[in-house]
Amino acid sequence: MQKTQQQILRHHGGDGEHARKMISQTYAERHNEAFWQFWAQQIEPVMKAGDGLMDLGAGTGLFVQALAQRYPDSTIVGIEAAPYMLDALVDLPDNAEVLADDLNEPTELVEAESIAAIMCNMLVHELIQPVLMFQAAYRWLKPGGRLCVIDLVRQPLQNYLTHKYPNAELTNANLSREKLEDAFEHFLEHNRYHAEDIIYMLQTCGFKIVEQTELKNGRMVRLVVEKPA
Numbered sequence: 001m002q003k004t005q006q007q008i009l010r011h012h013g014g015d016g017e018h019a020r021k022m023i024s025q026t027y028a029e030r031h032n033e034a035f036w037q038f039w040a041q042q043i044e045p046v047m048k049a050g051d052g053l054m055d056l057g058a059g060t061g062l063f064v065q066a067l068a069q070r071y072p073d074s075t076i077v078g079i080e081a082a083p084y085m086l087d088a089l090v091d092l093p094d095n096a097e098v099l100a101d102d103l104n105e106p107t108e109l110v111e112a113e114s115i116a117a118i119m120c121n122m123l124v125h126e127l128i129q130p131v132l133m134f135q136a137a138y139r140w141l142k143p144g145g146r147l148c149v150i151d152l153v154r155q156p157l158q159n160y161l162t163h164k165y166p167n168a169e170l171t172n173a174n175l176s177r178e179k180l181e182d183a184f185e186h187f188l189e190h191n192r193y194h195a196e197d198i199i200y201m202l203q204t205c206g207f208k209i210v211e212q213t214e215l216k217n218g219r220m221v222r223l224v225v226e227k228p229a
């Protein structure tokens with residue numbers, strides 16, 4: 001766990017507070033009306049009253065809190081490893097909790113086949129490998145249960161830099177060595193997988209693909225997969 005916590009902090013640029021602020025600030029836009037419409041169409045149909053739900057890489061628990069308020073009869077479990085997220089959890093209702101665990105090699109925190117739906121939002125690119133987590137998700141899901149993966153995917157360098165620095169040219173004097181090195185390091189971390197790579201891993205773990213949607217002009221993908229009934 002300690003090694004993973006160091007690796008996450010490195011990925012977060014050595015500034016956990018900043019990472020926490022960024023995910024909190026972008027939470028509402030990422031979970032807007034369109035998101036909840038998607039949720040109602042692709043996830044709610046596989047949920048029955050009282051079914052368990054999970055959020056992997058839960059940050060400060062904002063999504064766990066939202067699910068707990070929406071589904072008061074369900075138990076919601078979030079999993080998170082970074083101490084600066086776990087120490088700043090939002091208030092959670094009685095039917096929700098966020099547990100500390102390393103999703104590079106998850107422990108059996110919930111019973112097999114007890115969960116109707118699992119969310120994995122912006123987590124996969126932060127793991128050293130996601131295979132053991134996908135296998136755990138498969139075990140935890142009920143037959144017919146669904147996993148949603150939303151994440152950054154590979155894009156050409158030009159798209160990445162243009163998005164990161166909309167008003168700057170690559171050779172612009174405003175881009176210092178520090179900024180360039182930061183951009184190129186993050187380019188590697190944020191460009192780990194093509195959508196096809198994530199699909200390949202999920203299918204290898206036994207999942208059936210239900211939906212694949214390109215988001216943010218191809219910088220991100222949203223996948224819904226199902227454990228066959």
Ligand SMILES: C[S@@+](CC[C@H](N)C(=O)[O-])C[C@H]1O[C@@H](n2cnc3c(N)ncnc32)[C@H](O)[C@@H]1O
Nearest residue numbers: 023057058059080081082102103104121122126
């Ligand atoms: C980009 S944040 C997204 C948070 C939240 N899912 C959201 O969409 O707002 C990724 C989260 O995954 C957590 N994380 C990264 N690696 C992890 C691991 N090995 N085990 C558990 N959590 C991890 C990070 O600490 C961070 O809180």
